[in-house]
Amino acid sequence: MASAESDYLEKRRQQIARKQRIVTYISLVGFGSSILFGGFNTVKQAWEKPEQSVVQSAETELQKQVKGYELVLQREPNNQMALEKLSIIRLKSGDNKGAIALMEKLVKLHPDRQDYKTVLEGVKKRNIN
Structure with a gap:
């Protein structure tokens, strides 16, 4: 039973780690795209009316x-x-x-x-x- 519990806990840690990585990647993509979008608009405005x-x-x-x-x-x-x-x-x-x-x-x-x-x-x- 101890081995079943340790297997369960190990699988659970792996699931949590996988979910954390997914959330981290999604956050990074969202942050990066917001920076690119803001930078694009700034460059566009500067280009139009410098x-x-x-x-x-x-x-x-x-x-x-x-x-x-x-x-x-x-x-x-x-x-x-x-x-x-x-x-x-x-x-x-x-x-x-x-x-x-x-x-x-x-x-x-x-x-x-x-x-x-x-x-x-x-x-x-x-x-x-």
Whole structure:
């Protein structure tokens, strides 16, 4: 009877081990497929609209910076850093007239800064041509 019990227990352990392996394999397949599905969707979305979101976020960031500097200039009209940064942004965006006005103000506020004068002259020359 002891041998029948040990045979039964051994068969039962094997059945349990087999069921555990099956459940493990099913879990691994489900986990792997969910990762592949998520990765596929991410790659697909990135492939469809890669540049649009980057361009929009850069424009949005630039607009936020412009608004921030303009707010600073409303509170402190002679803020040197805000005048500098806003004039640079306007130059890069093609608003030469706005940049020239800001740089003229910088030259008036800081007549000792030769770099302001040089940049202002260069922008005026480019604006004329």
